[in-house]
Amino acid sequence: MKHTLVALVENKPGVLTRVASLFRRRNFNIESLTVSETEVPEVSRMTIVVDASRTNAALVEQNLLKLVNVIAVEDVTDKPIVSRDLALIKVKANKETRTEIMQFVDIYRAKIVDVCPDSLIVEVTGPEAKVQTLLDLLRPFGILEMVRTGRVAMVRGSGAYAGNGHPPENGNENSPHDANGRQGLLPA
Amino acid sequence: MQLTGAEIIWESLLREGVEVLFGFPGGAILPTYDALSKYPQIHHVLVRHEQNAAHMADGYARASGKVGVCMATSGPGATNLTTGLATAMMDSSSIVAITGQVPTKALGTDAFQETDITGVTLPITKHNFLVTRVEDLARTIREAFHIARTGRPGPVLIDVPKDVQIAQTEFVYPTEPVRLPGYRPQPSGSPEQVRKAAALINAAQRPVILAGHGIIISGAEDELMALAERCDAPVATTLLGISSIPESHPKCLGMMGMHGEAYTNLAIQNADLVVAIGMRFDDRVTGNLASYLPHAQVIHVDIDAAEINKNVPADVGIVGDAKAVLKQLLPLVESRGHGEWWAQIEEWRKDVRARDIIHQEFPDEVLLAPHVMRELWRVTGGSILVTTDVGQHQMWEAQYFRHDRRRQLITSGGLGTMGFALPASMGAKFARPDEEIWCVVGDGGFQMSIPELATIVQEKLDIKIAIINNGFLGMVRQWQELMYDRRYVATPLLQPDFVKLAEAYGILGLRVTRQTELAPAIARARAHRGPVLIDFRVEEEVNVFPMVSPGRALHDMIRRPLHVVATDVTK
Numbered sequence: 012m013k014h015t016l017v018a019l020v021e022n023k024p025g026v027l028t029r030v031a032s033l034f035r036r037r038n039f040n041i042e043s044l045t046v047s048e049t050e051v052p053e054v055s056r057m058t059i060v061v062d063a064s065r066t067n068a069a070l071v072e073q074n075l076l077k078l079v080n081v082i083a084v085e086d087v088t089d090k091p092i093v094s095r096d097l098a099l100i101k102v103k104a105n106k107e108t109r110t111e112i113m114q115f116v117d118i119y120r121a122k123i124v125d126v127c128p129d130s131l132i133v134e135v136t137g138p139e140a141k142v143q144t145l146l147d148l149l150r151p152f153g154i155l156e157m158v159r160t161g162r163v164a165m166v167r168g169s170g171a172y173a174g175n176g177h178p179p180e181n182g183n184e185n186s187p188h189d190a191n192g193r194q195g196l197l198p199a
Numbered sequence: 200m201q202l203t204g205a206e207i208i209w210e211s212l213l214r215e216g217v218e219v220l221f222g223f224p225g226g227a228i229l230p231t232y233d234a235l236s237k238y239p240q241i242h243h244v245l246v247r248h249e250q251n252a253a254h255m256a257d258g259y260a261r262a263s264g265k266v267g268v269c270m271a272t273s274g275p276g277a278t279n280l281t282t283g284l285a286t287a288m289m290d291s292s293s294i295v296a297i298t299g300q301v302p303t304k305a306l307g308t309d310a311f312q313e314t315d316i317t318g319v320t321l322p323i324t325k326h327n328f329l330v331t332r333v334e335d336l337a338r339t340i341r342e343a344f345h346i347a348r349t350g351r352p353g354p355v356l357i358d359v360p361k362d363v364q365i366a367q368t369e370f371v372y373p374t375e376p377v378r379l380p381g382y383r384p385q386p387s388g389s390p391e392q393v394r395k396a397a398a399l400i401n402a403a404q405r406p407v408i409l410a411g412h413g414i415i416i417s418g419a420e421d422e423l424m425a426l427a428e429r430c431d432a433p434v435a436t437t438l439l440g441i442s443s444i445p446e447s448h449p450k451c452l453g454m455m456g457m458h459g460e461a462y463t464n465l466a467i468q469n470a471d472l473v474v475a476i477g478m479r480f481d482d483r484v485t486g487n488l489a490s491y492l493p494h495a496q497v498i499h500v501d502i503d504a505a506e507i508n509k510n511v512p513a514d515v516g517i518v519g520d521a522k523a524v525l526k527q528l529l530p531l532v533e534s535r536g537h538g539e540w541w542a543q544i545e546e547w548r549k550d551v552r553a554r555d556i557i558h559q560e561f562p563d564e565v566l567l568a569p570h571v572m573r574e575l576w577r578v579t580g581g582s583i584l585v586t587t588d589v590g591q592h593q594m595w596e597a598q599y600f601r602h603d604r605r606r607q608l609i610t611s612g613g614l615g616t617m618g619f620a621l622p623a624s625m626g627a628k629f630a631r632p633d634e635e636i637w638c639v640v641g642d643g644g645f646q647m648s649i650p651e652l653a654t655i656v657q658e659k660l661d662i663k664i665a666i667i668n669n670g671f672l673g674m675v676r677q678w679q680e681l682m683y684d685r686r687y688v689a690t691p692l693l694q695p696d697f698v699k700l701a702e703a704y705g706i707l708g709l710r711v712t713r714q715t716e717l718a719p720a721i722a723r724a725r726a727h728r729g730p731v732l733i734d735f736r737v738e739e740e741v742n743v744f745p746m747v748s749p750g751r752a753l754h755d756m757i758r759r760p761l762h763v764v765a766t767d768v769t770k
Contacts, residue, residue, distance in 0.1 A: 021381060025329075029321060036322045073505035079326040079346060082381040 013042065014068035014088045015164050018057040019049070019172055021080040029078050030057065037074055040065045043161030054082065058163045087166055094164040098142045099124070100133045103153035112152060119145045130155060204333040204364040205234035208297065209241060211340040214372045217241060217268050219259070219629045221252040225272025227312060228299025230364035244629070244658055247650035249276050251622035253283020253354075256294040258586060258626030260287075261609045262634075264418070266347050267294040267626060273301055274312030277358070278319060282616060284354045285323040289613025290439060291412060293352035295343050296324075302362040303331050317358050325353030333366040338373055345377040350384030351503040352416060384502060388519035388527055396474070396498045396515045397531035403472035405494075405540045406432040409455065409484075412439035412612075413477015413501060413521040420444065420605055422525035423476070429529065431537045433544060435463045437478045438597055439612040445603040452544070456484040457747045458594040461756055462547035464747070468754040469494060469543070476500045477521040480510040481613065490752035500524050554759040557599065563713045568592060568667050568737045572599035574717040575637065575665065579725065583635040584608075586624040588644035589615035591673035594743045596639050618647030621664065625651065628660050635663070635725065642668040642694050652704040655730050663724045664732040666697055669739045677742045681757075701732035710734045 020026050027046060034041050042060040049056045059075075061068045068086055075084045104112055105128075112131060116123055121135035135145050139162060146157070202210065208231050212220070219242045224232045235243060246252040249271040256267030271280050277298040287294050301310040317327045326346050328339050336359065343355040400406060414423050420443055427434045427450040434444050435455040444451045452463040464486075467473065473495045478484070480499075485491045488510060499506070499513035500521060507516035517524050552558065557573055572595050575583075581603050587593040587610040602608050609627055611619040624638035640648070645666050655662055667673075676690040701708030707727050711720045711734070724731040745756040 025317070028318070032321045067508075070505060070509060073507075076381075077503070077505055079379060079382045 012063045012088075014061045014063045014071075014086055015092065015094060015162060016057075016059040016061060016068065016072055016075070016084055016086050017164060017166075017172075018059060018075055018084045019082040020055050020057060020078075021082060022048070022053050022055045023080060026055070026078075026080045029080060030075065033074055033078065034071075037070070039071050039074075045161045045163050047163070058161070060162050083172060085172075087164055091167040092164045093167060094138055094162055095136055096139045096142045096159055096162050097134070097136045098146065098157060098159040100135065100146060100149055100154060101125075101156040102131055102133060102149045103129060103155060104131045105129055108152050112149065115145065115148050121145060200370050201367050202370040203230065203234065203367050204336050204359065205231040206237070207333070207336045207368070207370050208340065208359070208364070209234055209238045210370060211337050211372060212241060212268065213238070215340070215344045216265065219244060220268035220270055221246055221255040221259075221626065222270030223247075223249050223252060223272070223276060225274075225276045225299065225312070227273035227301055227361045228270065228276070228297075228359075228364075229272075230361060231270070231297070231299065231359070242629075243270075244625075244654065246622070246654055249279035250282050250618070251625075251648065251651050251654075253280045253294065253296060254286065254616075254619050254622035255626035255629075256296070257283060257287045257290075257292045257619075258609055258623030259630045260293045260352075260626075261290075261623070262584065262606060262627035263630035264416075264606075265293075265630070266344055267292070268297070269294060270297045272299045272312065273316070274314045276312075277316040278314055280356075281320060281323060282614075284320055284356065286611050286614045286616045286619060287354040288323045288325065290611065291352050291416060292354070293347040294354045295340075295347050296354060296356040298356060298358050299364070300329070300358045300360040303360045304362070306360065316356065320356050323354070324356050325351075327356040327358065329358045329360075330363055331360065333363050333368045336363065336368075337370060341373050342377055342379060346379070346382060350382070351501075384520075385504075385518050386520050386523050388500065388517040388524040390527065392515055392517045393524065393527045394531060396500075396517060397528055399472055399496055399498060399515060400430050400432075400474065400528075401533045401535070403430070403432075403496075404537065405470045406430060406472040406474065406537070407452075407466050407470040407495075408432050408434045409437070409467070409473055409475040409478055410434050410440040410443045411437045411476065411478025412443075414440060414443035415477075415606060417477065417502075417520045417522040419477070419522035419525050422522055422529060424448070424450075425529055426474075426525060426532060429532050430535045431541070432474070433466055433541075435459070435467060437481070437484055437612070438593075438610060440478060441597060442602040442605055442607040446601045447603050454597050456481075456753075457486070458598065458743050458745065460548075460598070461551050461745050461758060462544055464745075464753045464756060465547050466544050467495075468492070468752070472496050472498070474498045474500075475511075476525070477502070479503075479506045482510075485510065486747045486753035486755070487750055490755075551759075554761055556759065561714070563715050566712060566714055566717075566735065566737050567741055568595045568669070568735075569599045570714055570717060571665065571667060571711075571735050571737065572596050572639075575639075575721055576600045578718050578721040579635065579637075581607075583637050584627055584631065585637050585639055586610065586620045586627060587639045588617050588620040588641055589674075590617070590641050590644065591669070591677065591743050592639055592641045592667035594674075595667070598743075617641075617644040620644060621648035621651055624662050624664075625655060625658070625660055628662055636661075637663045637665055639665045639667065641673060642666055642670065642697075643672040643692055645697075646692075646694065649700070652701070652706060652730075656704050656706065660730060661728065662730050664730070666732065666734050667737055668694065668697070668734050669737050669741070670694070671739060674743070676740070680740070680742065681746075681748070697732060697734040707731045708734070710736065712736045
């Protein structure tokens, strides 16, 4: 079972090192980690995917929260989320194969973003499974190069993280602590 | 007021209530040391090695409950601090370390004495800071003290480049509460979880309370006692939980774990409910996890949420300060008696007494370390503060000294650091100058601390040093005897003449080789004003029992033999 954690961290030098160092030190097995800016300049957002069969996702969450620069962490696995992965795939293409590739790209609502006489770059966005299926379909044509972002995720609905670590602003007054008295951050 | 970074450091330390710090100067911290001349109200203790500065700050913190401070220069000065920081990290001790760093322009160039100390100490500090602007210095120091002393305490390092120490800015020490968006320790427990815990406690037939360092850190000794008395539950302590409850109290079972008494470990393994407070189920406490607590439900109270369910799954986890949670819990706990359970524990206890070497007769010249510990306790009336290192002497002290007073033992538990006891005793002396302080240390560990004898003399510290001298790295030798067919590789060790060594430093040195010499020597050391070193020549090949071998179940102990055969193979 893969768990998706969303972490808001202070946008300061060395914070990524602290997070990466924590994973190494605690022997946590991380499938992917993405970092980006948010709507608040002082805050960065990480999406972390943990294989829970090898690593206890709750311990990852609690240890992340222990880092002083980590403002909030939420395991969004069981929430309604939009989760996306983006891949750029450079695939071999010639007169004979190009049409077939373009059909696959079309079916998967991917895009061709670069064309050469003997190759194409395909941009595909979606849940990992979709990206993976398209990748598998393109593989027989010859994949020259591939890059993926790893998962980014967002909970559906109008509730939002308050980037400054303040309680969510949608008026939800639920306790930020779960049954074990742990600190969470998202509206229920 | 325009001040230099160096002056800001001292002004800020003053505002944090710092009266003493432990350090060693060097190039990159020189501006700060130079400014110290303007602050006579702060006492700087010049150590002989930076590692000991960190241990002294640690000992100061544990003896006082305040933040200990140490200081070092960049590069080797800073890296020398690391063992002390790691020790403080493992034992949740609040220290702030300030290090000099090469000027900001030289950062990353492998300049002379440059080490990326914030990188190095990332996993062994609670948090650390590299201050690159003098404007950030005061606020950073304030945050560092706040982080070090609150929540689960720990070491915080502040790295200050030389140019930041020299640069000037307007000094305003922040007075508003520290606000760190990602740092909000949870003071009290979830009421719902507390109610669940109370229900389990009220329904238990064979409860045991496991008390850890968290009780002492949060000052919850009274609440612990109240809980134990109300639900008639025995209290076992971790090594660092020793003195959270008086060991003479009938409810106290003493130390649990690898070298805990058999009745203590048997009580834990037969309990139907374990209430663990401010402890983290270290492997030295649990033995093999698969066979740990076969019958018990678990209530786990800790300020650090990441400790709950880390090693032992909790039926009820409560995140919060031990004192606050106990205060929430107490009104919900019903008064109970567990006569049958206590009768069983008393059975086990009787059997243990029969085996205790203290109750066996030995010829006078057979001096055992337990004799030393018991006499030290008896002669001093248990009124002293003891520091220990790691190893056999540490376990014997824990077993045979009866700790009835609060904050009475300072020892390196989690990291097991040799060379901790002596500097820790020095730090403790600064925190509690009126206290009689004994550093109990092995001959191996002491040889890691010898240079600080000069500091003891320079600072006129009245510390009594008890060397438990068995000519071996004793605990390692014990493992070699039990697990490596008695191949004593690299464990026999030569010592200098400790008495002459003491005299060379101007310290009174005594030697004890017989049981009858114990009490007079201890009395003489106590009567002497100033430091004393006693070289206790104890039997060499004696093991600490009971012992749970690594990987074995907690109830699967090697018990004390009914008759100890005192052998001395080297003579």
